[in-house]
């Protein structure tokens with residue numbers, strides 16, 4: 001008997017279940033989606049990010065977002081994701097910014113030494129201040145992970161009220177991507193004497209720019 | 213598994229620095245939790261707990277079905293599922309992958325399941341380098357210690373201890389500034405993440421309808437361990453299963469809040485396969501190891517089965533007056549506190565751990581804070597009865613004495629009791645009749661251990677003595 005068979009057999013014996021019997025329906029899914037208007041969602045997202053020590057900007061145009069990013073990176077090096085609107089807005093073409101990576105090895109090398117990672121976010125969650133990063137050709141995983149600073153540009157219409165709305169819109173994230181990551185504030189630890197230190201393995205600084 | 217229980221209790225009780233460290237750390241975790249589950253911030257918290265409980269109950273009661281569904285969904289996207297009965301089988305799977313990939317370096321993110329089977333030691337025994345990347349776990353690995361707490365593994369160490377450990381094992385100049393210690397670990401790990409051929413993670417949840425592994429963390433090391441290396445292996449206890457991705461809307465809300473008081477931890481990863489064609493990065497191989505290691509045995513008892521609902525938030529440790537006095541290393545296994553007290557005897561056999569079920573005051577705090585509503589006090593009572601039935605009276609009585617020492621101390625200090633439990637006003641350690649300090653001396657005069665126990669187990673509401681309940685249960 002393989003370990004698989006042995007384990008399944010033991011489980012079924014313990015539970016007094018027959019092979020292949022489907023269970024009764026699971027408890028109904030509990031998704032409660034509040035009605036929140038756009039302005040309130042923007043405010044909530046930005047204030048939650050700020051409360052987590054993230055830097056924020058409520059921009060009224062992509063041009064304003066671009067100016068902000070230019071000021072933050074100030075001539076240092078950055079890697080931008082392949083999100084088309086970053087290019088259209090001239091963010092990925094700012095001096096010092098590399099983009100257009102489609103090969104993992106090259107992306108990795110660039111992200112390991114760069115100062116900033118610039119991305120979009122598929123969604124953002126207003127009630128927790130989270131970015132929702134769904135991996136794709138436009139959004140690589142490492143851009144928001146390896147560089148010490150992460151800058152995310154989020155169009156206001158992508159802001160959802162919270163987790164419940166996310167799981168209503170994306171009931172099975174695995175259907176669309178190998179990886180969906182929620183990012184809520186900068187990387188942190190409190191492992192030594194409960195003292196909060198930011199920037200352990202992920203970015204220690206995060207900027208969220210909402211374009212409205 | 214160690215047998216230093218009594219010894220460790222005494223050394224911990226006698227170490228005032230350690231006492232303060234445990235007291236402060238668990239106190240802060242309790243405070244943080246309280247703030248985010250308060251009625252005015254999360255009015256539906258009790259409904260969420262109930263929902264979380266029902267999801268886990270349903271999943272565990274139909275575990276075979278959901279594990280098979282999970283397996284099908286992982287396989288459908290090119291992943292591999294391995295079923296392992298124990299630590300040896302897990303090590304064999306990892307070793308064969310490492311051999312095939314010709315890699316000797318493994319980067320690990322925090323996982324209680326791998327602690328449980330001492331996976332690092334097993335792999336190192338075969339010449340592989342397996343490095344813990346979580347800051348606390350890394351420090352413990354250097355110092356050859358087991359986690360002190362499920363979510364705060366190095367809770368018992370000060371910055372000076374860490375400085376000593378880094379100096380001793382890394383040959384670095386003594387550094388006592390926590391920010392700089394963190395930076396040292398970051399720099400060491402950077403190279404490891406990029407050179408490791410395999411990343412091993414645990415799993416907070418296994419999602420049956422998606423074939424996905426869910427990881428929650430704050431540091432980013434779990435993301436790196438599962439993104440940078442070419443191979444990702446997740447090691448998970450079979451009880452981690454939940455039926456649907458949509459259940460995460462409930463589970464994530466109660467987990468982070470109960471663990472550290474965070475509505476969501478910094479990173480929540482939902483990983484379901486290797487890098488796909490329309491993606492830039494991610495691993496080339498995705499493996500999930502489903503670990504038994506005693507879990508299927510726990511299933512057999514319908515009443516105690518709920519021990520497997522645990523989502524390892526650590527809240528029951530923080531709120532346990534016993535854990536707060538005797539600390540994490542007084543427990544014989546990697547799981548400490550109330551959850552350790554209920555699962556250790558069930559995984560290892562009550563006859564091998566007859567004392568553990570007595571390492572509780574049955575004050576009820578653990579059950580009140582558990583986000584999946586495990587009735588921990590009930591399971592403890594049942595395990596005590598089991599231990600008695602195994603006729604290990606001698607061993608049990610020894611533990612009763614150890615427990616008595618702790619409780620005599622705490623129970624004679626009502627203010628301390630309330631601070632320790634963090635549940636001021638919700639229950640009274642002295643029982644209903646003790647409305648104030650005036651009754652305390654009387655309680656302390658009770659004397660004989662037997663009566664002390666029966667008094668203790670009465671709690672504020674129980675109308676019958678523990679002894680009576682016990683007899684009825686057995687009869």
Ligand code: SF4
Pocket residue numbers: 362470521522523524525526527528529551578581582583584585586
């Ligand atoms: S038993 Fe409950 S409170 Fe304790 S760690 Fe598990 S889920 Fe958390």
